[in-house]
Amino acid sequence: MGRYILKRLWRALITLIVISMLIFVIARVTGDPISYLAPEDATEQELAEVRARLGLDKPIYVQYARYVGDALQGDFGNSLRYNRPAFEMVLQRLPATIQLSLVAFLVSTVLGIMMGVLAALRRDTWIDGALRLLAVLGQSAPSFWIGILAIMIFGVHLQWLPTSGRMGPEYLILPALTLALFSMASVMRLTRSAMLETQTQEYVKFLRAKGVPESQIIFKHMLRNALVPVLAVLGIQLSHLVGGTVIIEIVFNWPGVGRLMVEALLNSDLPLIQAGVILIATSVVLVNLLVDLSYGLVDPRIRIE
Numbered sequence: 695m696g697r698y699i700l701k702r703l704w705r706a707l708i709t710l711i712v713i714s715m716l717i718f719v720i721a722r723v724t725g726d727p728i729s730y731l732a733p734e735d736a737t738e739q740e741l742a743e744v745r746a747r748l749g750l751d752k753p754i755y756v757q758y759a760r761y762v763g764d765a766l767q768g769d770f771g772n773s774l775r776y777n778r779p780a781f782e783m784v785l786q787r788l789p790a791t792i793q794l795s796l797v798a799f800l801v802s803t804v805l806g807i808m809m810g811v812l813a814a815l816r817r818d819t820w821i822d823g824a825l826r827l828l829a830v831l832g833q834s835a836p837s838f839w840i841g842i843l844a845i846m847i848f849g850v851h852l853q854w855l856p857t858s859g860r861m862g863p864e865y866l867i868l869p870a871l872t873l874a875l876f877s878m879a880s881v882m883r884l885t886r887s888a889m890l891e892t893q894t895q896e897y898v899k900f901l902r903a904k905g906v907p908e909s910q911i912i913f914k915h916m917l918r919n920a921l922v923p924v925l926a927v928l929g930i931q932l933s934h935l936v937g938g939t940v941i942i943e944i945v946f947n948w949p950g951v952g953r954l955m956v957e958a959l960l961n962s963d964l965p966l967i968q969a970g971v972i973l974i975a976t977s978v979v980l981v982n983l984l985v986d987l988s989y990g991l992v993d994p995r996i997r998i999e
Contacts, residue, residue: 706983713975714765717968718758761968770972771965773958780965784951784973790860791950791974794942795935797870802877802935803928809878810885810924811917817890825882832879837938841872841945858947869946873939877931881924888920895919933981936974 752760764771770781813825848868849857856865892898893916901911940952947953951970958966 702983706979709979710972710976713979714762714968714972715758717971717975718761719754765968765972770969773966774963775958775961775966776963780963780969781973783966784954784970787949787951787954788973790948791936791939791943791952794866794869794873794939794948794950795932797866798874798877798935799928799932801870802874802881802931805874806878806881807885807921807924810882811889811912811920813882813886814889814893815912826886829879829883832875837872837876838941838945840875841869841942844868844872845945860949869942869948872945873935873942876938877935880927880931884924884927885920888923889916892916892920929981929984933978936977936981 761771768781770779772778773780773783776783809825809828813822816822845857845868848855855868856862857868859865898911898916939948939950940955942948943950943952944956951974955967955970955974957963958970
């Protein structure tokens with residue numbers, strides 16, 4: 695088990711190093727941050743002085759080495775636009791992103807399992823067909839399109855729910871449901887397949903032959919066994935939700951890390967871009983690492999490689 699843990703930790707570390715290198719390079723080819731810092735009538739000499747002060751005149755490998763050294767000490771530099779510590783700004787937005795991701799995860803898990811069980815129990819009926827159609831739409835339609843459609847229907851025409859901001863629980867409903875739809879569809883389809891497979895098992899036939907109540911067979915025996923493959927993918931779904939909040943935060947004007955990153959990209963704010971993306975990437979990698987380790991604890995066969 696110790697070797698398995700070390701191997702997964704090593705892979706997670708390599709992933710973070712590669713991500714940091716890619717983000718560092720990409721952030722520097724998306725635009726020149728000096729154009730936002732210097733006056734429009736600045737001379738070439740003044741621009742060169744600003745670059746030298748920020749260390750942007752050094753070779754890119756020197757800039758990266760300096761960046762890694764500072765980042766390991768928790769220093770991601772100051773935002774070029776706001777002149778505040780970049781990591782501090784990202785941490786201020788982090789609770790909103792975590793809240794949105796966790797609520798979407800709970801919604802997708804609970805509703806996905808419930809709909810999957812219902813579809814399996816009503817196999818080949820109009821209920822099953824409707825739920826399967828919803829699952830296909832949830833996995834195929836772009837999240838930004840679903841978000842805009844939800845705003846038009848529930849926010850503009852019906853005026854049931856607010857469409858932007860974060861000032862109360864009601865502001866969380868539309869973005870959380872929109873973010874949860876893709877994962878909910880995946881959980882529903884997997885639960886349905888597992889339940890249908892469980893229905894054919896011999897122990898289910900034996901329980902019915904003994905006269906055990908159908909509700910007890912479904913929820914105490916069938917669902918318990920059907921949830922094993924579902925639980926195996928929930929960790930992956932959570933990591934997808936954490937990484938997928940960017941578009942939803944933009945559509946619903948949700949004040950999270952994703953929206954902050956888009957603003958930083960538009961302003962070529964390199965320190966803010968790097969701090970935000972590294973934090974999101976680290977969160978996703980850590981969730982995946984915990985999922986891998988849990989697999990090894992549950993199924994010893996996975997540790998054999």
